[in-house]
Amino acid sequence: MSTKHSSRKAISKTMSVVVGVIILIAVVAGVLIYMSSRAPPTTTPTTPTTTPTTTKPTIEKVKIGIIEPLTGSYAVFGQEAVDAARLIADIINNELGGVSSLGGAKLELYVEDAGTSPDSAALATERLVSNYRPHVILGAYISRLTAAVAEVTEREKIPLVMDALVDWLTEKGWNYVFRIAPRASTHGKSAVDFVLQMAQKTNMPIRTVLILHEDSIFGTTVANGIRSELIAKGIIPNETITYAYTITDFGPIISRIRDLNPDVIFSVPYFSDGILFAKALQASGIKVKFVAGAGGCGYTDPDSIREAGTAVEYFTNTYSYNPARQTEWNKRVVQAFQQKYGKLPTEAAGIIFYSLMFVYEGLEKAGRMFPQDPLNPDNLRAAFLSLDLNDNNSKAAQLYPTGKIKLAANGENLYGGTAILQVIGGQPKVIWPEAEAGVTPVFPRP
Amino acid sequence: MIPSLNLILQSILDGVFLGFLYSLMALGLSLVFGVMGIINFAHGDFIMLGSYLVWILANNMRSDPSLTSIVTVPLFFVIGAAVYTAVIRPVLGKEPLIQIAVTVGVGYVLQNLALMMFRAEPRAVQTTYLNFYVGLSVVSVHVAKLVSAFLSLLIILGVHYLLTKTWVGLAIRATAYDREIASLMGINVGKIFLLVFGLGIALTGLASSLWMTFGKADPYLGSSFGLLTWVIIALGGLGGVSGLLASSIIVGVIQSLTMTLISPTVSLAIPYIAFIIVLWFRPQGLFGKG
Numbered sequence: 001m002s003t004k005h006s007s008r009k010a011i012s013k014t015m016s017v018v019v020g021v022i023i024l025i026a027v028v029a030g031v032l033i034y035m036s037s038r039a040p041p042t043t044t045p046t047t048p049t050t051t052p053t054t055t056k057p058t059i060e061k062v063k064i065g066i067i068e069p070l071t072g073s074y075a076v077f078g079q080e081a082v083d084a085a086r087l088i089a090d091i092i093n094n095e096l097g098g099v100s101s102l103g104g105a106k107l108e109l110y111v112e113d114a115g116t117s118p119d120s121a122a123l124a125t126e127r128l129v130s131n132y133r134p135h136v137i138l139g140a141y142i143s144r145l146t147a148a149v150a151e152v153t154e155r156e157k158i159p160l161v162m163d164a165l166v167d168w169l170t171e172k173g174w175n176y177v178f179r180i181a182p183r184a185s186t187h188g189k190s191a192v193d194f195v196l197q198m199a200q201k202t203n204m205p206i207r208t209v210l211i212l213h214e215d216s217i218f219g220t221t222v223a224n225g226i227r228s229e230l231i232a233k234g235i236i237p238n239e240t241i242t243y244a245y246t247i248t249d250f251g252p253i254i255s256r257i258r259d260l261n262p263d264v265i266f267s268v269p270y271f272s273d274g275i276l277f278a279k280a281l282q283a284s285g286i287k288v289k290f291v292a293g294a295g296g297c298g299y300t301d302p303d304s305i306r307e308a309g310t311a312v313e314y315f316t317n318t319y320s321y322n323p324a325r326q327t328e329w330n331k332r333v334v335q336a337f338q339q340k341y342g343k344l345p346t347e348a349a350g351i352i353f354y355s356l357m358f359v360y361e362g363l364e365k366a367g368r369m370f371p372q373d374p375l376n377p378d379n380l381r382a383a384f385l386s387l388d389l390n391d392n393n394s395k396a397a398q399l400y401p402t403g404k405i406k407l408a409a410n411g412e413n414l415y416g417g418t419a420i421l422q423v424i425g426g427q428p429k430v431i432w433p434e435a436e437a438g439v440t441p442v443f444p445r446p
Numbered sequence: 447m448i449p450s451l452n453l454i455l456q457s458i459l460d461g462v463f464l465g466f467l468y469s470l471m472a473l474g475l476s477l478v479f480g481v482m483g484i485i486n487f488a489h490g491d492f493i494m495l496g497s498y499l500v501w502i503l504a505n506n507m508r509s510d511p512s513l514t515s516i517v518t519v520p521l522f523f524v525i526g527a528a529v530y531t532a533v534i535r536p537v538l539g540k541e542p543l544i545q546i547a548v549t550v551g552v553g554y555v556l557q558n559l560a561l562m563m564f565r566a567e568p569r570a571v572q573t574t575y576l577n578f579y580v581g582l583s584v585v586s587v588h589v590a591k592l593v594s595a596f597l598s599l600l601i602i603l604g605v606h607y608l609l610t611k612t613w614v615g616l617a618i619r620a621t622a623y624d625r626e627i628a629s630l631m632g633i634n635v636g637k638i639f640l641l642v643f644g645l646g647i648a649l650t651g652l653a654s655s656l657w658m659t660f661g662k663a664d665p666y667l668g669s670s671f672g673l674l675t676w677v678i679i680a681l682g683g684l685g686g687v688s689g690l691l692a693s694s695i696i697v698g699v700i701q702s703l704t705m706t707l708i709s710p711t712v713s714l715a716i717p718y719i720a721f722i723i724v725l726w727f728r729p730q731g732l733f734g735k736g
Contacts, residue, residue: 073666075565215711243710248661248670251460251588252705252713258586259453272568272664279570283577283588283660307662309572 059105059375062363064089064356065128065158066109067139067149072116073245076271076303077141077348081163082111083341084349085138087333088356099360101367102374107360114140118148125152135375136161136359141348143169143184143218150177157377159384161359163351165296165320166221170412176377178384180358180396180405181320181351182416184218184295188225190318190418191266191294194432196233198443199264204289206263208238212253212277213268215242222268222295230266238262245270250280258286265291267299274298278311289444293317296347300421300428312423314445316431320401321350322419324430327391327398329357344428350399357396358405362387385409449707456585457706458699463588465698466595469691471653472675473602474646476690479679481622481642484534484545488553490672492647495556496522496654497663501569504658510575511658512593518651526647530640538639553668560665568664576659594656599691601652605645606687618642677721683731693732696720 066085068078089107098104112128114121121140128134129152136159140146143166153160154174162169162177165184170177182190199206211226213219223240230237239260241253257265265288269277278299281288291314293299299308299315323334323344333353337345345353366374366383373379389397389405397405404415420432422441431441475489496518503514533552537545576590609615620628621638629635674697682693697717704716724732 071561073664075561079565241710243705244714246666246670247710247713248667249460249464249701251464251591252457252702253710255453255456255460255586256449256706258456259450272662275568275570276662279574279577279662280660283574283590284579284586307568307570307572 057372057374059102061106061108062099062102062136062375063132063134064107064109064359065125065132065134065137065139066111067114067121067124067128067137068111068141069115069121069145070111070113073272074116074142074145074270077297078114080346080348081139081141081352084337084345084352085109085111085356087337087340088353088360091333091336092357092360096360099363099367101364101371105363107356110134114142114145114149118144121145122148122152125149129153129156129158134158136363136380138163138352138355138359140164141351143221144216150174153177159377159380161355163348163355164218166217168221170410174411176381178407178411180355180400180407180413182401182418183412184221185225185228186416187294187296187318187320187418188222188227188266188268189229190420190432191292191316192226192229192233194316194318194420195264195266195290195292196235197432198290198441202443204263204444206235208260208262208264209235210257210260210262210265211237211240211268212265213240213242214245214247214270214273216245216270218295219245219268219270223266226266226268226294237266243273245273247273247276250277253277254280254284254286257281257288258284261286263289267291267293268295269293269298271298271304275304275308275311278304278308278315282311287445291315291445296320296418300423301346302343302428305423305426305428310426313426314423314442316420316422318418318420319347319350320418321345321347321353321399322401322430323350324436325398325401325403325419327403329395329398333399346428354396354399354405357399358384358387358389361389361394361396384411452584453706454703457702459585460588460591461699461702462695463591463595463698464702465695466598466691467591467653467656468674468678468698469602469694470598470649470656471671472678472690472694473605473687474649474653475675476679477605477642477649478646481618482534482538482639484538484643485542485549486646487546487549487672488556488668489646489650489675490670491553491556491668492522492525492650493654493657493671494560494663494665494668496651497658497661497667498560498564498569499651500654500658501571501663504571504573508573510573511571511655512576512597513655514658515652515655518655519648522651523644523648526644527640529647530643534643535636535639553672557665557668564663564665568662570662571658574659588660590659594659597656598653601649602687602691605649609687614641674717677718681721681724681731683728683733686733689731689733696732 068081070078089109093106098106110132112124114124138161140149141163143164146162146164150160154176159176162179167183167185211223213223296319298304299312300317362384366380369383370379385407391398391403397403401419402415402417406414408414419430421428422431429439430436478484478486500511500514504511537548576593579586579588617633621635625635678693678697682689700717701713705713
């Protein structure tokens with residue numbers, strides 16, 4: 001027994017030594033990897049030491065941070081956003097020759113995964129800032145993640161161009177946040193305006209309206225936009241149903257819809273919940289005259305159409321981007337995206353297209369306005385706010401649904417607007433405010 | 447909106463159907479825990495993996511997802527046996543924390559495997575022949591859920607028969623009761639464990655096939671079902687198949703009624719609150735032996 005006891009003790013000691021060595025190796029390896037991943041110190045712009053005349057600083061590259069959810073349930077959006085950023089950066093660097101007012105400085109992207117929680121998004125931002133100190137950051141698509149990112153960028157005085165839509169992100173008094181994309185309530189308003197316009201055109205009465213939305217701040221804000229616009233137009237929604245984005249069964253909700261028998265359902269899904277709802281509604285056989293999505297996620301993107309099939313036929317959704325807009329630069333970018341990634345760019349990609357192009361045009365302006373210190377955050381802010389862009393003077397505006405971009409003092413685009421896509425024949429088609437050539441919106445659903 | 451009687455009856459019916467499917471999902475977990483004493487935190491993630499496999503098979507075969515169980519059940523038995531041999535057997539008899547860590551690790555591996563192969567995009571089967579409703583006088587019956595419920599009940603009764611009326615079942619029960627004595631009586635405990643773990647995972651393959659007749663697959667499906675199946679087992683107590691069935695149906699009905707009468711947003715919270723209240727008064731569960 002004592003032998004057994006001593007051998008057990010010996011094994012335990014050996015195991016302790018082995019574990020200790022493994023931990024030590026892991027710590028050393030971690031330190032080495034961390035140190036090797038640190039960027040070399042940024043070359044500070046050289047300033048003249050002899051003559052007082054102005055000599056522009058040498059800027060070889062402009063560091064652009066991209067923080068998007070690349071893991072977790074939102075990764076489908078984040079990955080598309082990163083793909084779009086790489087495409088636009090490639091166009092700017094190779095076709096446009098970089099930022100000419102900064103001596104042809106190229107954009108260099110630094111991508112971080114925002115993860116699935118505000119904590120992970122904040123950590124990703126801290127990591128990006130401490131490792132690379134980017135001049136501008138774009139991100140993070142999901143509004144609550146973006147709020148966490150903005151807390152860091154605001155503290156660090158790094159301009160953040162947001163691709164998240166929730167209204168209050170530009171209402172917190174932050175100085176370094178900017179949003180080109182139309183905000184969430186605009187999406188809700190657009191969905192209502194479209195439905196009412198089409199209902200008037202087709203003489204379809206709307207007596208019963210249901211608002212159905214996922215319960216995050218995004219879904220709630222878009223739904224509030226829908227409700228406000230309905231009430232402003234004299235229609236009181238009969239019911240609002242909220243659900244968690246992770247819902248696995250729409251059965252009880254379908255039962256409520258059957259009971260209510262609405263003429264129109266305004267729906268604000270994220271993505272997988274939209275697929276589940278569309279299939280459940282189709283299976284139920286309930287004939288809702290129209291299902292209008294809002295918020296830019298779900299139903300009409302290629303992935304949703306692939307998974308839901310005929311269940312999403314004639315569904316619509318509002319988009320922050322119009323892939324069918326017939327401007328030179330929009331056609332060029334859409335074609336390039338389709339060639340490179342094999343699919344039509346949708347919400348996540350579209351927002352990055354014009355946001356990064358806006359940053360590029362802002363950098364051009366900053367280089368001309370502040371040649372001595374163009375990348376100073378306050379100078380960048382001033383340059384961004386000074387831009388008044390339209391289809392004739394801007395590539396970014398050509399990529400934007402309304403063709404106009406001008407930022408208010410709080411960073412919000414004064415000309416925010418959406419496009420509406422409808423699934424027709426299994427394909428997403430732009431139908432509003434102007435339909436694509438050869439496309440007629442289907443309203444109500446047959 | 448004040449719910450009508452029809453709506454309440456519909457919700458109860460939906461909840462009962464869902465409850466049967468939940469019981470099938472929980473059955474494998476209950477077997478593994480009851481016989482081996484292993485807390486398999488990767489159980490929900492096997493359902494997730496199965497759902498993706500069903501998506502691939504059903505879309506390629508252009509068949510209803512339920513028919514893919516012909517492939518998923520034996521395949522998942524083999525996968526279960528392999529996971530038992532490689533991962534679970536080495537930690538049998540070790541500290542519970544080690545066993546938990548191992549099964550949590552397996553769950554993360556499965557999740558990330560799914561993320562790597564399918565990214566985060568949800569997948570739904572397009573060819574589902576059972577995904578429609580049949581209207582009766584006061585309620586509508588979702589055929590996919592009805593068939594899932596029926597098949598789940600059949601399988602549960604089949605497993606109950608196996609456990610109570612066969613020599614293999616007797617060996618399994620003996621091992622669950624006291625593995626040392628079972629071993630002394632000539633039962634190959636290692637083979638019993640292999641069989642039970644394989645069967646437990648095979649049942650997740652079947653549950654996935656039935657789930658995909660009206661559901662969808664995404665990498666985080668496991669977390670939705672994993673915790674729910676634990677609640678069902680704890681609520682029912684280790685009181686056999688009847689306890690499992692009853693607690694599953696209770697959870698399904700509570701969830702369904704909550705979605706209808708209160709809000710879908712809290713439909714997950716209410717079953718857990720009910721679970722806490724039940725355990726407060728009956729720590730051994732509704733049907734567990736005190």
